[in-house]
Amino acid sequence: MSSALxxxxxxxxxxxxxxxxxKAREWATSYLASNPELPLLDLSQGVPGDPPDxxxxxxxxxxxxxxxxxxxxxxxxxIELREALAEEFNVQYxxxxxxxxxxxxxxxxxxxxxxxxTGCNMAFLVLVMALCPPSTSSVLLPLPAYFxxxxxxxxxxxxxxxxxxxxxxxxxxxxxxxxxxxETAKGQSEGSTRPRMICLVTPNNPTGAVYSPRELEDWYDxxxxxxxxxxxxxxxxxxxxxxxxxxxxxxxxxxxLVSLGSFSKGxxxxxxxxxxxxxxxxxxxxxxxxxxxxxxxxxxxxxIALASxxxxxxxxxxxxxxxxxxxxxxxxxxxxxxPGWQVVSQGGFYAYVAFPEDYKTASSALGRKRKSLGSExxxxxxxxxxxxxxxxxxxxxxxxxxxxxxxGAGTEQLREDKWLRFAIANVDDEAVRxxxxxxxxxxxxxxxxxxxxxxxx
Amino acid sequence: MSSALxxxxxxxxxxxxxxxxxKAREWATSYLASNPELPLLDLSQGVPGDPPDxxxxxxxxxxxxxxxxxxxxxxxxxIELREALAEEFNVQYxxxxxxxxxxxxxxxxxxxxxxxxTGCNMAFLVLVMALCPPSTSSVLLPLPAYFxxxxxxxxxxxxxxxxxxxxxxxxxxxxxxxxxxxETAKGQSEGSTRPRMICLVTPNNPTGAVYSPRELEDWYDxxxxxxxxxxxxxxxxxxxxxxxxxxxxxxxxxxxLVSLGSFSKGxxxxxxxxxxxxxxxxxxxxxxxxxxxxxxxxxxxxxIALASxxxxxxxxxxxxxxxxxxxxxxxxxxxxxxPGWQVVSQGGFYAYVAFPEDYKTASSALGRKRKSLGSExxxxxxxxxxxxxxxxxxxxxxxxxxxxxxxGAGTEQLREDKWLRFAIANVDDEAVRxxxxxxxxxxxxxxxxxxxxxxxx
Numbered sequence: 034m035s036s037a038l039x040x041x042x043x044x045x046x047x048x049x050x051x052x053x054x055x056k057a058r059e060w061a062t063s064y065l066a067s068n069p070e071l072p073l074l075d076l077s078q079g080v081p082g083d084p085p086d087x088x089x090x091x092x093x094x095x096x097x098x099x100x101x102x103x104x105x106x107x108x109x110x111x112i113e114l115r116e117a118l119a120e121e122f123n124v125q126y127x128x129x130x131x132x133x134x135x136x137x138x139x140x141x142x143x144x145x146x147x148x149x150x151t152g153c154n155m156a157f158l159v160l161v162m163a164l165c166p167p168s169t170s171s172v173l174l175p176l177p178a179y180f181x182x183x184x185x186x187x188x189x190x191x192x193x194x195x196x197x198x199x200x201x202x203x204x205x206x207x208x209x210x211x212x213x214x215x216e217t218a219k220g221q222s223e224g225s226t227r228p229r230m231i232c233l234v235t236p237n238n239p240t241g242a243v244y245s246p247r248e249l250e251d252w253y254d255x256x257x258x259x260x261x262x263x264x265x266x267x268x269x270x271x272x273x274x275x276x277x278x279x280x281x282x283x284x285x286x287x288x289x290l291v292s293l294g295s296f297s298k299g300x301x302x303x304x305x306x307x308x309x310x311x312x313x314x315x316x317x318x319x320x321x322x323x324x325x326x327x328x329x330x331x332x333x334x335x336x337i338a339l340a341s342x343x344x345x346x347x348x349x350x351x352x353x354x355x356x357x358x359x360x361x362x363x364x365x366x367x368x369x370x371x372p373g374w375q376v377v378s379q380g381g382f383y384a385y386v387a388f389p390e391d392y393k394t395a396s397s398a399l400g401r402k403r404k405s406l407g408s409e410x411x412x413x414x415x416x417x418x419x420x421x422x423x424x425x426x427x428x429x430x431x432x433x434x435x436x437x438x439x440x441g442a443g444t445e446q447l448r449e450d451k452w453l454r455f456a457i458a459n460v461d462d463e464a465v466r467x468x469x470x471x472x473x474x475x476x477x478x479x480x481x482x483x484x485x486x487x488x489x490x
Numbered sequence: 491m492s493s494a495l496x497x498x499x500x501x502x503x504x505x506x507x508x509x510x511x512x513k514a515r516e517w518a519t520s521y522l523a524s525n526p527e528l529p530l531l532d533l534s535q536g537v538p539g540d541p542p543d544x545x546x547x548x549x550x551x552x553x554x555x556x557x558x559x560x561x562x563x564x565x566x567x568x569i570e571l572r573e574a575l576a577e578e579f580n581v582q583y584x585x586x587x588x589x590x591x592x593x594x595x596x597x598x599x600x601x602x603x604x605x606x607x608t609g610c611n612m613a614f615l616v617l618v619m620a621l622c623p624p625s626t627s628s629v630l631l632p633l634p635a636y637f638x639x640x641x642x643x644x645x646x647x648x649x650x651x652x653x654x655x656x657x658x659x660x661x662x663x664x665x666x667x668x669x670x671x672x673e674t675a676k677g678q679s680e681g682s683t684r685p686r687m688i689c690l691v692t693p694n695n696p697t698g699a700v701y702s703p704r705e706l707e708d709w710y711d712x713x714x715x716x717x718x719x720x721x722x723x724x725x726x727x728x729x730x731x732x733x734x735x736x737x738x739x740x741x742x743x744x745x746x747l748v749s750l751g752s753f754s755k756g757x758x759x760x761x762x763x764x765x766x767x768x769x770x771x772x773x774x775x776x777x778x779x780x781x782x783x784x785x786x787x788x789x790x791x792x793x794i795a796l797a798s799x800x801x802x803x804x805x806x807x808x809x810x811x812x813x814x815x816x817x818x819x820x821x822x823x824x825x826x827x828x829p830g831w832q833v834v835s836q837g838g839f840y841a842y843v844a845f846p847e848d849y850k851t852a853s854s855a856l857g858r859k860r861k862s863l864g865s866e867x868x869x870x871x872x873x874x875x876x877x878x879x880x881x882x883x884x885x886x887x888x889x890x891x892x893x894x895x896x897x898g899a900g901t902e903q904l905r906e907d908k909w910l911r912f913a914i915a916n917v918d919d920e921a922v923r924x925x926x927x928x929x930x931x932x933x934x935x936x937x938x939x940x941x942x943x944x945x946x947x
Contacts, residue, residue, distance in 0.1 A: 037745055037772070038744075038745055038770060038772055038773055039714060039717045039719075039745045039746050040621060040686060040687070040717055040718055040719040040746070041621070041686070042620055042621065042773075042776050043619065043620055043621060043622060043623045044623060045623065046619065046620050046776050046779060046780060047776065049779050049783075050779075051775075051778075051779055052565055052778060052779060052782035054565075054782075055564075055565070078562060080561050080562055084557030084560065085557060085560050090554075090555040090556075090557065091555065093554040093555055093791070094551040094552070094554050094555035095551070096554075097547075097550040097551050097553075097554035097555075097762075097791060097795075098547040098548065098550055098551035098554075099547075100541030100542060100547065102761050102762075103541065103542050103758060103759045103760065103761045103762060104537050104760060104761050105535060105537055105760045105761060106761060107512075108509055108511075108512070151608050151763065151785055151789075152785060152786055154782075154783060154784065154785065154786050155784055155785060158783055158784055162500065162503065162645070163499055163500055163503050164497060164498070164499065164500060165500060166500045166501060166502065167624045167625075167647070168624075168625075181782065181783050181786075184779070184782070184783050185783050188619070188779070188780065188783060190624070229497060229498070230497070257496060260496045260497055261497055262496075262497040287495075288494055288495055288496045289496050289497070301560060302560045303560065303561060303562045303786075304559050304560045304561050304562060304563060304787070304789070304790035304791065305554075305559075305560060305789055305790070305791065306608065306785065306786070306787070306788070306789045306790075313495060315494070315495055316495055316499075318508075319499050319503050319504065321508075321509060322503060322506050322507075322508060322509060322641065322645070323503060323645065325509035325511075325611075325638065325641070326506075326611060326615055326638050326641050326642050326645060327611065327612055327615055327784065328608055328609060328611065328612060328763065329609055329611050329638075329760075329763070330761070330763070331763070332608070332761070332762055332763045332789045332792075333761035333762070333763075334550070334554060334761065334762065334791070335789075338554075
C-alpha cells in the first residue's frame with residue numbers, strides 16, 4: 034500500500050490538534066487487554082451512564098422503522114420538534130413569566146427561533162463558519178476550553194483570545210479580562226483580527242463551573258456593547274437548578290445571543306446525534322445555508338421520536354439532575370478522603386480535580402527518568418495501572434508556544450498542568466465509591482507521601 | 491421581535507446561494523393548497539420513491555432501541571460497517587480480480603480505507619475543508635454542477651473552475667478543457683488560486699451522465715499529472731451496469747483518488763444520514779480531525795443496522811437498478827411523445843430534459859409581460875399549474891456575472907437555460923405514465939405550437 038499523497042493537506046487542518054478522545058480510548062484498550070482483575074471505570078468522554086428512557090427507546094424504534102422517516106427532512110429540523118423544543122425552553126427558562134425592564138412581557142421562543150443540527154459540535158462549527166471569516170476573526174474563550182472548540186479555531190483560522198481562569202474563582206472567566214481583549218482589539222489597526230464572538234460553556238466543559246444568571250447578564254451586556262455575538266454552549270443545561278439564565282427575557286436577545294444545545298446529555302442519546310441552536314430567525318436563515326451544505330438535514334428518526342415526548346420527559350430530566358447532584362456530593366466525599374487529591378470545581382457532567390502536588394516530582398516511582406509529570410502522564414498511569422479513565426487537563430489547554438504566550442491572572446496555574454477531568458455522569462454511585470481504593474492504589478504507585486527522589490537526566 | 495443583528499455574517503456565507511430545494515418545496519405547497527384534482531408528481535429532490543427493504547427497517551428498529559447504540563461511536567464510523575462496506579466495494583468494483591499493469595494483483599480495499607460521514611454532502615465539505623485552503627484554492631467542476639458543490643465553493647472561498655459541458659456530448663466534461671485550466675493555473679504567478687481537486691459526479695447530478703471506466707482512467711491520469719486530487723462523487727453508483735470504474739485496481743490509487751458515496755440512494759435511507767469516503771488512510775487521518783469537529787461520529791443506529799446486512803441487500807440493489815433502467819426507457823418513451831420535449835441525457839437517478847424552444851417566447855400565454863422564460867419560470871408553471879415538481883436547470887448553473895464570465899464550448903448553450911431535471915427514481919412507472927397528459931397540458935398553457943406573441947415591456 035502506497036502511503037504518500039500527491040496532493041496537499043490544508044495547513045490549517047494539519048495544524049489542528051488530533052482528536053484527543055481516541056488517545057484516551059487507547060489507554061482503555063491497553064488496560065482491558067492486560068486482563069485486569071478490576072473493571073475499567075470510564076469517566077473520560079462525557080457519555081450519560083444511564084440508558085435513554087424506555088419511552089424514548091420505543092419511540093426511536095417506531096420512528097426508525099417508519100419508511101416516512103427515511104426521506105429527507107427540513108434543513109433546520111422537523112417543525113414539530115422545533116415547536117416542542119421552544120416550549121421546553123420557555124418552561125425551563127421561564128420565558129415570558131417575568132416582566133422585562135421596559136415593563137413589557139417578553140415574547141416567548143417559537144419554532145422560528147430554533148434550528149436542529151447533527152449534534153452540538155456541528156452547531157458550534159456552523160456558527161463559527163457563519164460569523165467568523167477565516168484569517169480576520171478572533172473569538173473569546175475561557176481557558177480551560179472544550180478541545181473541539183479550540184480545534185475549530187485552528188481549523189477555521191480563527192484566533193482564540195483565551196481568558197485564563199483561576200482555580201480560586203472556581204474557574205470563572207474574568208469579565209474585565211474579556212473587556213481588555215475587546216478594548217485592545219478595538220484600538221488595533223485594520224488588517225488585524227476582529228473579535229466576532231464570546232463563547233461560554235455553562236455548565237462548563239471541562240471544569241463543571243456553572244455561571245450564574247447574574248454573571249451571564251454581565252457577559253451579555255459586554256457582548257452587546259462591543260457588537261459581538263454571545264454564544265452560550267448550554268449542552269449541560271439540564272443539570273442546573275432553576276433557570277440557567279434570564280437572557281431570553283430581554284427584548285433584544287435576538288440581536289446578540291445564540292444558545293447552543295444538545296440532546297446527547299439530557300435525553301441521553303449522543304449516538305443518535307442531535308443538537309440545537311436558539312438564535313434570531315435572521316441568523317438562522319444564514320445558518321441554514323451552511324447546514325444545507327453540511328447535513329442537508331439532521332437525522333430524522335430521533336427528531337420524530339422525540340417531538341411528542343419532550344414534555345413527558347421533564348420528570349426524567351429532573352430526576353437525572355438530582356441524582357447527578359447527589360453523585361457530585363458523593364464524589365467530593367470520596368476524593369476528599371484520598372490524601373493529596375482535591376476537587377477544584379464541579380457541576381453539570383464534570384468535576385475538575387487536582388492530583389497531589391507530589392506527583393509532579395514523584396516519577397522515580399514509575400522507573401522512568403523524569404523530573405516532572407504533567408496531567409497526561411498522570412491520566413495515563415491512572416488508566417493503565419488503576420483502570421480509571423479520565424481526561425487530562427492538558428487536553429483542554431494549548432501547549433508549547435501558545436501556552437507560553439498566554440498572559441493574565443490564572444496563566445501561571447494553567448501552566449502547572451495538574452488537573453484531571455472526571456465525567457461523573459458516566460457512572461453510577463457504586464462506581465464513584467470504587468474510585469476510593471483505586472486512587473489510594475494510585476498514590477501508592479506514585480510513591481505519594483514517601484520521600485521524593487528527584488532523578489536527574 | 492427585533493430583527494437586526496448586532497454582529498456581522500461572514501461575507502462568504504451571505505454570498506452563497508440560498509438552499510434551492512425549499513424554493514421548489516414552496517411551489518409544491520402552493521400547488522397542494524389550491525386543492526388540485528390531480529396528485530402532485532414530485533420529481534424534484536433525489537429521494538428514492540420505494541421504501542427501504544423490510545430487513546433494513548427491522549434492523550433500524552432494533553439498533554435504534556438498543557441503549558448501546560445511544561452512546562458515542564468512532565469518529566470515522568463503526569468498524570463493522572467499514573469492513574462490510576470495503577467488501578461491498580471490492581465486489582462491486584471487482585477489486586483485485588484483474589491484474590494491474592505491473593502484473594501484480596492489486597490490493598483489496600479494507601476498513602482502513604473507509605470513513606463514514608453524516609451523508610455525502612458532509613463527505614464533500616470535509617474534503618474541501620481538508621484540501622482547499624480558503625482564498626488560495628480552486629476546484630475543477632463540470633457544469634451543470636450539483637448545487638451544494640457550487641455552494642460549498644462560495645462558502646469556503648474556493649474558486650470553481652467550471653468546465654461547461656455540451657448537451658451534444660451527453661454533458662460529458664472535456665478533458666482537454668480541464669487540462670487547459672490546469673496548464674493556465676500552472677503558469678500563473680504566486681498569489682493566484684491553485685487547483686486542488688477535480689470533482690466529478692458520476693452518474694451525474696443533475697444530468698444523469700455516466701462517465702465510462704475508460705474516461706475515468708483519463709481523468710485519473712490528468713489529476714495525477716497535475717498533482718491534484720480526483721474526487722469522484724459516486725452517490726448514484728448502484729445504478730450503473732457493471733463496475734463503475736477500475737481505478738481501485740491501480741496500485742497507486744490512494745495517492746490521487748478519493749471516492750465519495752452515500753447510503754441514501756442505494757439503501758434508500760436519506761433521512762438516516764449516512765455517507766462514505768474511500769481514501770488513503772493518510773488522508774483519512776486528517777479528515778478525522780475535521781469530522782471530530784463536525785459530527786463527533788455519524789449517527790450510530792443506521793451504521794449498526796446496516797453493517798451485517800449489506801451482502802444480503804445486493805439482490806435488492808440490482809433489482810432497483812434494473813427497475814430504474816426500465817423506468818428511464820419508459821420516461822424517454824413518454825417524453826418523446828410530447829411535442830417539443832426532449833430527453834438530452836439520463837442515467838442514475840436523473841434525466842435532463844429540454845422543454846420546447848417555443849416556451850422561451852411564449853410567455854404571453856401566462857398573461858405576464860415577459861419576453862423570455864428561463865428554466866425556473868418553466869419549472870414554476872409546471873409545478874403550480876400541472877402538479878409536476880422538477881428542478882430547473884438554473885439551480886445547477888451560476889447566474890449573472892459568473893455565468894457571463896464563463897468561457898469555452900457549451901457555454902452559449904448553458905446560457906440558454908432550457909432544461910429541467912427530473913428525478914426519475916422518486917416515482918413509480920405509473921407516475922411516469924401520468925407525465926404524458928401533464929406535459930400535454932403544459933404545452934397547452936404555454937401556447938405551444940400557437941403563433942408566438944412577443945410582448946414588449
